[in-house]
Amino acid sequence: MNTMAEAIDKTTGAMSASELAGGIHSRATVGDFTVADPRMSCRDVDVWYGSKQAIKGVSLDIAQNEVLSMIGPSGCGKSTFLRCLNRMNDTIDGCRVTGSIRLDGQDIYDRSLDPVPLRARVGMVFQKPNPFPKSIYENVAYGPRIHGLTNNRTELDALVESSLRKAGLWEEVKDRLDQPGTGLSGGQQQRLCIARTIAVSPEVILMDEPCSALDPIATAIVEELIDELRANYSIAIVTHSMQQAARVSQRTAYFHLGDLIEVGETNDIFTNPRHKLTEDYITGRFG
Amino acid sequence: MNAWTLTLFLLAVMAAAYHLGRKRAISGAGGIDRIKTLHSLPLYHGLYAALWAGIPALLLLGLWSGFQDQIITALVTASLPPESLDGLSEGRVGLLINDIRNLATGNIVSSTLTPGIQAAADQYGRLQQISSWTKWLLVLTVALGGMGLALSHTEPGMRARNRVERIVKIIMIVFSSIAILTTLGILLSVLFESLRFFHAISPLEFFLGTSWSPQIALRADQVGASGEFGAVPLFTGTLLVSAIAMLVAVPIGLMAAIYLSEYASRGVRAFAKPVIEVLAGIPTVVYGFFAALTVAPLIRELGTSVGLEVASESALAAGLVMGVMIIPFVSSLSDDVINAVPQSMRDGSYALGATQSETIRRVIVPAALPGIVGGILLAVSRAIGETMIVVMAAGLAANLTANPLDSVTTVTVQIVTLLTGDQEFDSAKTLAAFALGLTLFMATLTLNVVALTIVRKYREQYD
Incomplete structure (x- = not known):
């Protein structure tokens, strides 16, 4: 109940003029950041790169079968926050995360928890398509192989096929599974990376600007795919495109200089932003 | 009065050419305020004149210094009385020339002095002096001539930058080919000596023999x-x-x-x-x-x-x-x-x-x-x-x-x-x-x- 009280506390903030002028850190979040049955829930997350604070007290939930988009100007910390959700920040020197991030109620920053299996449960798709310099088949089979998800070649073949089908790539590559994954087009590479992620059956998929390196047609295909994937996975997506956030997500979170400024139903955020900064950003006054 | 002093002189001429070229370009444009009307910056006009002054003269200097000795030696040998060379092997002639050269430069001589050798040595010294003076005169003339030539067609529309860049490019090509030519030279010398070896010993024996x-x-x-x-x-x-x-x-x-x-x-x-x-x-x-x-x-x-x-x-x-x-x-x-x-x-x-x-x-x-x-x-x-x-x-x-x-x-x-x-x-x-x-x-x-x-x-x- 403590979290509910906090939530109410934080949502009641009408912003004073001096707060809007900036210079005040750890701004209270406008809107309800909680959901009924969260898949992941983050409370008071701070992230530091050395002595620089990149994320300031962010609390946010991710629901089952939803697409949550995170928007905000460059350097606002949305990618950093995303990378906390599967502890990818562990690979960065000098990065420190405090607060609590729970996946199905389990603290993922608990000392006893191994980040390696966590990352199989919380998959990630990156900004630039990064297929391994292996064949298309081996790219998808990589995860299942290291986790021993299949018992024999037939099962592995089936898993590779179903993953590629879910990523909408099967029809395009079924005749050339042994060709290098790096030889595909940018959009196909990105869908290959999504197939690779799906192959290890994650619960949550994190996407860090998955379409920023793609052309509009490839983007449309990937967006459609994201919408389909929602049926089985929870998805958190960072994007610079507000249209994309509006198209693919059910909820939207607006980040600004490390603060989570506003969160809510995507429709509400885009039609009726409650915070001045959110309004300025989505109406294109800055960012 | 050796080649180094001459090189210093050349550098001085180049510096002068640079300044004159620059000045001429600026005045041709109608003053420092109007240098926008020049095709190239005054710097390039200066460099262009300096390169024209320097490069031909340096080439001449290099060639002259390279061949001076051979030509003088040939002249001295030709002037020796024929009987003094009679019956001498190639090596002996070389020794004799060496003696003449040593005598002319004041070093120790291996054989006994004969009037013939003394005369040849005097001639050697004389020729060397003439050559040295001619070299100075010619090199400086070429340098000044090059500068004059460059200055004579310095005018606002001249594409000095393009020309300078082309010259610089050629210089770089020359230097990079030195490395390649050296490799090629080593390869060829090893190759020819190896061919001589394979004339004596069959390649089959060399590559397949076990002893x-x-x-x-x-x-x-x-x-x-x-x-x-x-x-x-x-x-x-x-x-x-x-x-x-x-x-x-x-x-x-x-x-x-x-x-x-x-x-x-x-x-x-x-x-x-x-x-x-x-x-x-x-x-x-x-x-x-x-x-x-x-x-x-x-x-x-x-x-x-x-x-x-x-x-x-x-x-x-x-x-x-x-x-x-x-x-x-x-x-x-x-x-x-x-x-x-x-x-x-x-x-x-x-x-x-x-x-x-x-x-x-x-x-x-x-x-x-x-x-x-x-x-x-x-x-x-x-x-x-x-x-x-x-x-x-x-x-x-x-x-x-x-x-x-x-x-x-x-x-x-x-x-x-x-x-x-x-x-x-x-x-x-x-x-x-x-x-x-x-x-x-x-x-x-x-x-x-x-x-x-x-x-x-x-x-x-x-x-």
Whole structure:
């Protein structure tokens, strides 16, 4: 109940003029950041790169079968926050995360928890398509192989096929599974990376600007795919495109200089932003 | 009044040309405020005049200095009374000319003075003086003439920048071709000497023969000087020592590279990488006596203690030490290619729940493999060309053996022994060194080309 009280506390903030002028850190979040049955829930997350604070007290939930988009100007910390959700920040020197991030109620920053299996449960798709310099088949089979998800070649073949089908790539590559994954087009590479992620059956998929390196047609295909994937996975997506956030997500979170400024139903955020900064950003006054 | 003073004078003329060219361009434009009307900046007009003043004059100076001696010598020789040259061999004439030259410059003379020689020496000195003055006069005239020519067509519309850049480009091409021509020259000289060798000894015997004993009998009754030139034992010896070296260097170097690039903290890396590279800075001669005086006896003692017969100069000792020498080579090249694997590959693998070792084994090393193989091939070519260690530690006996405890000899060692000391440069024994050198050169060249192709192909993958 403590979290509910906090939530109410934080949502009641009408912003004073001096707060809007900036210079005040750890701004209270406008809107309800909680959901009924969260898949992941983050409370008071701070992230530091050395002595620089990149994320300031962010609390946010991710629901089952939803697409949550995170928007905000460059350097606002949305990618950093995303990378906390599967502890990818562990690979960065000098990065420190405090607060609590729970996946199905389990603290993922608990000392006893191994980040390696966590990352199989919380998959990630990156900004630039990064297929391994292996064949298309081996790219998808990589995860299942290291986790021993299949018992024999037939099962592995089936898993590779179903993953590629879910990523909408099967029809395009079924005749050339042994060709290098790096030889595909940018959009196909990105869908290959999504197939690779799906192959290890994650619960949550994190996407860090998955379409920023793609052309509009490839983007449309990937967006459609994201919408389909929602049926089985929870998805958190960072994007610079507000249209994309509006198209693919059910909820939207607006980040600004490390603060989570506003969160809510995507429709509400885009039609009726409650915070001045959110309004300025989505109406294109800055960012 | 030597060439250096003249060069200084030339530089002064060039500086003057630069200033005049610049000034002329500015005044041609109608003052400093209107230099926008110039096609090129005044700087380029200055440089253009300076280059015109400098380059032809320098070329003339170079040519003159190069041929002056020969021409003067030819003139002096021609003026000598014919009878004084009668019956003299070519070498004797050379000595005589030397004497004349020494006399003219005031050095000690080897033979007794005759009036003829004294006269020739006087003439030599006179000619030299004339040549020197003419040189000064001509070079300065050419320099000033070049400057005048350049200044005469300096006008606002002249494309001075394009011309200067073209000249600079030509100068760079000339310099870069020096390196290429040198390589070509070495290759050709080795090639021609090798051809002479293959006239005496058939290539079949050289490349397929299994007996190497290059001593050639000077007298008919000399023993142990059969002159056999089957180089196979040398090739196998080289391969054996190199193979042992690679067995040491590849695993150690690769592991070190993986540790340094993937696991080591920044502090450890900053410390360990230079320390490993110190190994590459140790002179090979130091490795050589380390191998011969420390490692070889150690191996022999170890061998005898377990009942093995080990030669005091074993392939194993040379190979082990050579391997140590090559470790930094392998590790630093592998380190580079492993670092060149994009971070996004690692991220992609980690994001699928792979551990660090899985990521290294299944993604990073396969991705870096072409580069690593290229690095190893470069290391092999280094190993088969290595000389000092094997000279000291591998021995001279051309045994055809695969036993690392035996003494073997390598191509490089034989080249050294064939060419050390007083040699007659037309015997098959000496020429054999060139044939060996050519073979070695071809082998390392092939390895280098293959290695560089592999490395380049790999680089393209991520661009």
